[in-house]
Amino acid sequence: MRLCGVGDNVVDRYPDLGVVYPGGSACNVAVHAGRLGARAGYLGSIGRDAPGDLIRHCLASEGVDIRWARYGDHPTAWADIKLDAQGNRTFTDYRAYTEELRLRPADLDYLASFDLAHSGHTSLVERQLAEIARVTRVSFDFSYKDMSYARPLLPSVGIAFFSRPALDREGCEGLAAEALALGPRQVVVTCGDRGALLATPEHRVWQPAVSTTVVDTLGAGDAFAAQLLVALHAGAAPEIAMARAAAYAAAVCRHPGGYGYPADLAALYEDPMPPPTQEETT
Structure with missing residues (x-):
């Protein structure tokens, strides 16, 4: 698979740590x-800047192709x-980069x-999503x-992810049905520790969350998405793909x-990191 x-x-x-x-x-x-x-x-x-150097260095270290990054x-x-x-995380402050990616x-x-191209609501690609599709x-x-945000974008989306930790089972299935009617072939609704739903025109698969010792829930949803996308592309049955995704997300929560x-x-906001080597960028 190429993603x-x-x-x-x-x-x-x-900051506390x-x-x-x-x-x-x-x-x-x-990365996942x-x-x-x-x-x-x-x-x-x-x-x-130094935080950008950290991101660049880590992506390159993971073998992610960043030759087309700007x-x-x-x-x-x-x-x-x-x-x-x-281990549940709360965002206490945030500074976004607000320039649209052209x-x-x-x-x-x-x-x-x-x-597959994976993006999301924080990526500022809405106006170009149809071109990507x-x-x-x-x-x-x-x-x-x-849905007021999602509705105009869904016709360009093949697989859609929503997070609804407070929505009951009936509400999740209703959301998935509404989204499916607008174009995607697959819709995923994650519900935190209550598990997740994968909906297609033919199937509804509910996957319970996998119990684990939680250190940090940050990034668990992205890990779940990555494993699900990889498994589905490899031809795994929806039930198998969802089980793998839940297990992988649980493993990520342990770190x-x-x-x-x-x-x-403190050091990151003082001194820049050295740029990656040529080997890291190719």
Whole structure:
């Protein structure tokens, strides 16, 4: 499988712990897909600052193709996170990068070399989603966004992800049915520790959450999405793909950060990292 994350990158800061991790949904999914055997790429704008250097270095270290990433003078987005005793995370502050990602014809040619482009509501690609869908299949994470946001985008989406931890079973199935009617072949509704639903025109698969010792829930949804996408593309039955995704997400919850690579928070905002070597970028 060939998967490209398109859009956001961010550093996840834990002020209480004095540590920071690379993140962002598009990057997280690309990294986890690569770890699961996919050929992974990333297309987005990375800041020319120390947090951006961390993101670039970590993506390259994971073998994610970043040759088509852009580098801008904008500051890297960050999210401040607090963990409770159960490892559940709360975002306490956030600074977004708000410039729309504008794709060039060469970018679309690059995306056409992938089986799937994964993006989401934080990636600022809404106005170009139809163009992406013309060259490759689109996976899109709507997260908590409602149908007024999702409705105009769903015709361009092949597999849609929603997060509804407070919605009951009937509500999740209703949301999935409404989304399916607008174009996607598959709709996933994640419900936190209550599990997740995969809906297709032919099937409804409910997967319970896998019990685990939780250290940090950050990035679990992205890990779930990556494993599900890889398994479905490999031809796994929906029930098998969902079980693998739940198990993989549970494993990620046992470790801090979206995909590892801790850095010292104070040092990161003082001294830039060295750029990656040529071997890391090819």
